Amino acid sequence: MSKTPLDTVEHAAATPDVELPWAELGLKKDEYERVVEILGRRPTGAELAMYSVMWSEHCSYKSSKVHLRQFGEKAPENDAMLVGIGENAGVVDVGQGYAVTFKVESHNHPSYVEPYQGAATGVGGIVRDIIAMGARPVAVVDPLRFGAADHPDTKRVLPGVVAGIGGYGNCLGLPNIGGEVVFDACYQGNPLVNAGAIGVMRHEDIHLAKASGAGNKVILYGARTGGDGIGGASILASETFDDAKPSKRPAVQVGDPFQEKLLIECTLEAFAEKLVVGIQDLGAAGLSCATSELASNGSGGMRVTLDDVPLRDSTLSPEEILMSESQERMCAVVEPEKVDRFLEICEKWDVIATVIGEVTDGDRLEIFWHGGKIVDVDPRTVAHEGPVYERPYARPDWQDALQADGAEKLPRPVTAEELKDQVLKLVASPNQASKKWITQQYDHFVQGNTVLAQPEDSGMIRIDEESGLGVALATDGNGRYAKLDPYTGAQLALAEAYRNVATTGAKPLAVSDCLNFGSPEDPAVMWQFAEAIRGLADGCQQLGTPVTGGNVSLYNQTGEAAIHPTPVVAVLGVIDDVTRRTPVAFQEEGQLLYLLGDTREEFSGSAWSQVIHDHLGGLPPKVDLERERLLGEILISASRDGMVDSAHDLSDGGLIQAVVESALLGGKGARLVVPDGLDAFTFLFSESAGRAVVAVPRSEELRFTDMCGARGLPVTRIGVVDGDTVEVQGEFALPLAELREAHEGTIPALLA
Amino acid sequence: MTARIGVVTFPGSLDDRDTQRAIRVAGAEPVALWHKDKDLKQVDAVVLCGGFSYGDYLRAGAIARFSPVMDTVIDQAKAGLPVLGICNGFQILTEAHLLPGGMLGNDHLHFICRDQKLRVENADTAWTADYASGQEISIPLKNMDGRFVADARTLEELEAEGRVAFRYVVDGEANEGYGNPNGSLNDIAGITNAAGNVVGLMPHPEHAVEPLVGSGRTDGLPFFTSILKKLVSA
Numbered sequence: 001m002s003k004t005p006l007d008t009v010e011h012a013a014a015t016p017d018v019e020l021p022w023a024e025l026g027l028k029k030d031e032y033e034r035v036v037e038i039l040g041r042r043p044t045g046a047e048l049a050m051y052s053v054m055w056s057e058h059c060s061y062k063s064s065k066v067h068l069r070q071f072g073e074k075a076p077e078n079d080a081m082l083v084g085i086g087e088n089a090g091v092v093d094v095g096q097g098y099a100v101t102f103k104v105e106s107h108n109h110p111s112y113v114e115p116y117q118g119a120a121t122g123v124g125g126i127v128r129d130i131i132a133m134g135a136r137p138v139a140v141v142d143p144l145r146f147g148a149a150d151h152p153d154t155k156r157v158l159p160g161v162v163a164g165i166g167g168y169g170n171c172l173g174l175p176n177i178g179g180e181v182v183f184d185a186c187y188q189g190n191p192l193v194n195a196g197a198i199g200v201m202r203h204e205d206i207h208l209a210k211a212s213g214a215g216n217k218v219i220l221y222g223a224r225t226g227g228d229g230i231g232g233a234s235i236l237a238s239e240t241f242d243d244a245k246p247s248k249r250p251a252v253q254v255g256d257p258f259q260e261k262l263l264i265e266c267t268l269e270a271f272a273e274k275l276v277v278g279i280q281d282l283g284a285a286g287l288s289c290a291t292s293e294l295a296s297n298g299s300g301g302m303r304v305t306l307d308d309v310p311l312r313d314s315t316l317s318p319e320e321i322l323m324s325e326s327q328e329r330m331c332a333v334v335e336p337e338k339v340d341r342f343l344e345i346c347e348k349w350d351v352i353a354t355v356i357g358e359v360t361d362g363d364r365l366e367i368f369w370h371g372g373k374i375v376d377v378d379p380r381t382v383a384h385e386g387p388v389y390e391r392p393y394a395r396p397d398w399q400d401a402l403q404a405d406g407a408e409k410l411p412r413p414v415t416a417e418e419l420k421d422q423v424l425k426l427v428a429s430p431n432q433a434s435k436k437w438i439t440q441q442y443d444h445f446v447q448g449n450t451v452l453a454q455p456e457d458s459g460m461i462r463i464d465e466e467s468g469l470g471v472a473l474a475t476d477g478n479g480r481y482a483k484l485d486p487y488t489g490a491q492l493a494l495a496e497a498y499r500n501v502a503t504t505g506a507k508p509l510a511v512s513d514c515l516n517f518g519s520p521e522d523p524a525v526m527w528q529f530a531e532a533i534r535g536l537a538d539g540c541q542q543l544g545t546p547v548t549g550g551n552v553s554l555y556n557q558t559g560e561a562a563i564h565p566t567p568v569v570a571v572l573g574v575i576d577d578v579t580r581r582t583p584v585a586f587q588e589e590g591q592l593l594y595l596l597g598d599t600r601e602e603f604s605g606s607a608w609s610q611v612i613h614d615h616l617g618g619l620p621p622k623v624d625l626e627r628e629r630l631l632g633e634i635l636i637s638a639s640r641d642g643m644v645d646s647a648h649d650l651s652d653g654g655l656i657q658a659v660v661e662s663a664l665l666g667g668k669g670a671r672l673v674v675p676d677g678l679d680a681f682t683f684l685f686s687e688s689a690g691r692a693v694v695a696v697p698r699s700e701e702l703r704f705t706d707m708c709g710a711r712g713l714p715v716t717r718i719g720v721v722d723g724d725t726v727e728v729q730g731e732f733a734l735p736l737a738e739l740r741e742a743h744e745g746t747i748p749a750l751l752a
Numbered sequence: 753m754t755a756r757i758g759v760v761t762f763p764g765s766l767d768d769r770d771t772q773r774a775i776r777v778a779g780a781e782p783v784a785l786w787h788k789d790k791d792l793k794q795v796d797a798v799v800l801c802g803g804f805s806y807g808d809y810l811r812a813g814a815i816a817r818f819s820p821v822m823d824t825v826i827d828q829a830k831a832g833l834p835v836l837g838i839c840n841g842f843q844i845l846t847e848a849h850l851l852p853g854g855m856l857g858n859d860h861l862h863f864i865c866r867d868q869k870l871r872v873e874n875a876d877t878a879w880t881a882d883y884a885s886g887q888e889i890s891i892p893l894k895n896m897d898g899r900f901v902a903d904a905r906t907l908e909e910l911e912a913e914g915r916v917a918f919r920y921v922v923d924g925e926a927n928e929g930y931g932n933p934n935g936s937l938n939d940i941a942g943i944t945n946a947a948g949n950v951v952g953l954m955p956h957p958e959h960a961v962e963p964l965v966g967s968g969r970t971d972g973l974p975f976f977t978s979i980l981k982k983l984v985s986a
Contacts, residue, residue, distance in 0.1 A: 171764070
């Protein structure tokens, strides 16, 4: 961009014919023309920079907006919702005066380019979203997806991503309590690195991203602004990778968790002293985003002097300063008489803080550089009135053939020996194997409130030491199911996360999502996206759990090949007393094992079909959300009243996977009997939804089965916790030691 | 009467609140100390907690050792003030030469977080009196730079004088939580100074003081009850 003479608003008006590099910045021709129309002149270089990043897919949701509206339109009545979609993160009431904010975001593309920094800054970004709501972050979770476990590039990407998440999250003092690790060849060039965080605050401490009150000061604080991540949002997140283009490494940001830790403490101290009117973190699109969103959400305008921004690199142009995605920065709006105190707190924490502007009583966002006005825009046109696309979508022509190719007709194990062999293969397969090698690189103890962490069904954090009030969070997604049927697949993800929260004894309250899909310019992908949102919105409406916010990641594709549609759903739950929580591990020999729910011959999209036959086709398991709700109620009641000592949800891998996990975690075996009406194979491997296995103390048996009977939930006694083998009577017995070796050996062998 | 135990917060300290809670659970009064402040507020003992003080730039604990608060801690520790260093706190104590040796990166090059089996080797220090010598305990370990090293003479001295306070339990290595987790020499997890008032270890007793959270055990609580008894009876 031309630097001499300075491209001011005046200069732009006087030189209408200057060609600007809008295409290089990712704008389409009609989008550029719209900018010119809005301004009534050509934009200045700085204005173009702002529009280009803010109108990128990543920041503007231009392809997804028309579909995302359903989350609002179909939102169930829910008194717990305090802040909904549109803010940095949603906020729900969890009782006793506490509010909880949570959100999941993607950092997929940067993590492929530079795994360590991409994943690290993903954690940093989501944590700043949580602080920006006024909350102290209390936990993080990381749903991850990689290419085939034995592909050489997975060995580059996965260890880097895991080290990055650990390296950043561990230094922030945030326990990592959950998430997933899934391998599938479809993620080979497009790993999915989603990051979620939970924060806790008192109701009165909720803060919003808006600049109001003329004369209030705009303070930029945190790290200095450097040249990293320039155009990251527009270029990295909004375009498909193409081998022909040069390396995009400079567009990935570099994180400094130490700086972020200081930012957290100093922000919370400023909140505690009620010094902050509005606040916004600097993430994608940096200052462009923070200034335009703060101004757009507030009642007035804003004037910013860009010369006052502390720089790491003094040669940066104003356009670069506006686009920089340097990490660990935040922007606060503070009343003039409180500015000194705010700066004092920043100084205490050795955080650089600078007044860079003020709120005006106009309605323009004006930015100055070297005395010249280089931006003069209506902030709403930048932040909220970007382009909206009704992308064409169509059910792909291969969908029928895919759905017709069901796994139910694949050859099944015939002999007991084959059955046993397939059980061992299943629990040792990369997707079903223990992820301990990964999760033990994350601190899950810090803050001293972790009640449950992975591999439990959901992570659980105590939020009040006196009363024992706690929250649980589970994230789930199954791209294979969603590929077979995106509508049902999204609902299955919701159902699984909902169930995972309920098995631990917490009541599901609200939902956040991270929607990972291929290119929206492909009508087939757009159909998957539309269907998944419709499924999720319908499901949330039926379950009474509103979507409080989330994130969309598109263009997850390499060339023509898109990833499986992968909606990742996070469900937040609340538990009155964490001492009533229910773990996965078997606790005591002699306890009775009960299977809750109905088991059907459902194998399409299953782990069995993948591990044994490398097959994907058919229709995913049926969803019955009323049944999920009933199952949830039973599990919560059973936890609260001490009727079950362990519980595990049944999902990928079916019943045998769940029983093996409970047995290995508890160090106690199980004797199983195939119930009447089921064959051993279906009993062990079916992935019918709406099911859980619970261990019931003998003294509680009658009370428990009576409760299930009275409320109409099918309950089947399937065995007992016993011995040091997992035995299926009349079929086989596998020693725990052998199962442990199979289950825990796989991941270290592939990656260590 | 109860004892007042100070917990220093450096920029980048992470377990300061947890440590304060552990002190409270044990029945003592936690007192927050600030790295820029030389004043120890007349506490009876000090805990340097875990975290990444000053970002662990340069070397873990290397910058914290030069903070104003450490000037006083070093002087008073030499005069007998009980000081416990946990994880980053242990690293700071070695950088401050209150304890010998130092910590290098884990031999497997990864951060490791797990419940770790330890054997109490010295139950005569200010911080370990409520344990029995030879007792096996399980408390969380979580670090990147936990590999204890020292020159041969120092190691010999530590062993000969019984100043190895905790050792990783390596027998039964195949089982969960057993084994040397980082390549520490002589399987050393923690040590004490000759006087027994300064103790440092890599694992985190403050995460094992309540049955429900952290490791789910209370094996770490005796650290805090040991010092409380010592101070109250003194």
